Amino acid sequence: MDRITYIYCPCCGSDNIHEKLSATDYTVSKEQFAIWHCNTCSARFTQNIPDQSLIGKYYQSENYISHTDTKKGLVNSLYHIVRKRTLRHKEQLIKYFTAILKGDLLDIGAGTGAFASHLKNAGWNVVGVEPDEATRRLAFELHDISLQTAEDLFKFPPASFDAVTMWHVLEHVHALHEYLEQINIILKLTGKAFIAVPNYTSYDGELYKEYWAAYDVPRHLYHFSPRAMRLLIEKHGMKVEAIQPMWYDSFYVSMLSEQYKTGEPGNVTAAINGLLSNINAVGNHKKCSSLIYIIRKV
Numbered sequence: 001m002d003r004i005t006y007i008y009c010p011c012c013g014s015d016n017i018h019e020k021l022s023a024t025d026y027t028v029s030k031e032q033f034a035i036w037h038c039n040t041c042s043a044r045f046t047q048n049i050p051d052q053s054l055i056g057k058y059y060q061s062e063n064y065i066s067h068t069d070t071k072k073g074l075v076n077s078l079y080h081i082v083r084k085r086t087l088r089h090k091e092q093l094i095k096y097f098t099a100i101l102k103g104d105l106l107d108i109g110a111g112t113g114a115f116a117s118h119l120k121n122a123g124w125n126v127v128g129v130e131p132d133e134a135t136r137r138l139a140f141e142l143h144d145i146s147l148q149t150a151e152d153l154f155k156f157p158p159a160s161f162d163a164v165t166m167w168h169v170l171e172h173v174h175a176l177h178e179y180l181e182q183i184n185i186i187l188k189l190t191g192k193a194f195i196a197v198p199n200y201t202s203y204d205g206e207l208y209k210e211y212w213a214a215y216d217v218p219r220h221l222y223h224f225s226p227r228a229m230r231l232l233i234e235k236h237g238m239k240v241e242a243i244q245p246m247w248y249d250s251f252y253v254s255m256l257s258e259q260y261k262t263g264e265p266g267n268v269t270a271a272i273n274g275l276l277s278n279i280n281a282v283g284n285h286k287k288c289s290s291l292i293y294i295i296r297k298v
Contacts, residue, residue: 003048006036010176011222011232014040019047023215026260028061033217043228044200049218052174058218059132082248087118090194093244094119094163097192097294103162106186108179109169110147113139120145127161129153153182160186164193168290171197171220180236184297193238193295196246201225202289203277204254213256214249214289226286229293241296245288250277253289 008015020037024030034047050058095101102123107116110128112135120126130136131150139147164183173179183193198214199205200223205212215223224232230240251274258273259265274289281287 002051002054004051005048006045009038009041009043010045011043011228012041014038016040020044021210023210023217025217028058041228041231042225044223046217046221049221087115091119091122098162100162105163106161108166111135113143113145113147115167117143117145156186158185159188162188162191166195168196170195171222184236184238187297194292196290196292197224198290199288202287203280204250204273204289207273208257211257211261213253213260233295237298238295239298240293242294243285244292245281245285246290246292247278250274250289
């Protein structure tokens with residue numbers, strides 16, 4: 001079977017699901033994929049996705065920044081400028097919630113290694129996992145860091161890490177429940193997981209609908225609301241301790257979404273929509289374009 005068709009919600013197992021909208025893969029294939037909604041847990045998911053053996057070709061684009069580190073185009077150039085600040089913010093977040101200055105950290109879906117390298121330079125003992133072989137090679141060339149394969153994730157002994165991070169990775173993982181179960185196992189008793197995912201209930205998500213860049217079909221297999229994430233985490237014996245907003249993501253996503261909708265990236269409309277999204281989330285961080293879930297064992 002080269003396509004996966006769900007008759008139950010892949011997040012909670014409910015059969016109370018229906019098609020919500022259809023989105024286009026603007027990055028690689030230009031194919032259309034249906035996005036379904038679960039009435040039980042409120043998760044959404046991409047239907048008829050390529051299985052794990054075939055999904056790789058949908059990542060083969062020089063514009064796919066997490067695998068290429070490209071600075072091509074205005075949006076990707078701005079991403080690199082902002083990344084320096086977000087790396088420092090993530091470091092501070094990890095130190096605050098783990099209550100340690102240095103420790104053992106696992107970065108799952110490390111991409112080209114920018115975050116893993118940053119934390120390593122900050123004194124942490126860092127292990128990075130990245131499924132794509134070419135991306136692992138690029139991480140070594142760019143940051144002199146050796147990343148392990150996805151299979152290695154399941155070889156770590158229990159209670160190995162003070163922190164486990166997944167920065168916009170969970171939505172890509174076919175083995176969703178296996179990954180979360182393993183995170184619970186390898187976290188130390190006082191350890192914390194930091195999982196960042198897009199939030200389709202944000203202002204920009206609801207505004208752009210099928211053009212919303214963070215749907216990113218078929219690479220994004222799941223599309224989470226805060227409620228869906230809480231229920232999913234609790235299903236695996238953990239608890240969401242806190243939720244932190246990712247303020248820059250609304251601008252990045254709005255610029256890409258505007259490009260998909262109108263063919264004109266980086267315009268004033270995109271900037272205004274990104275700002276409006278953040279203003280809408282000031283009083284309720286759960287409405288931010290992307291969210292970091294800080295998770296603990298129970």
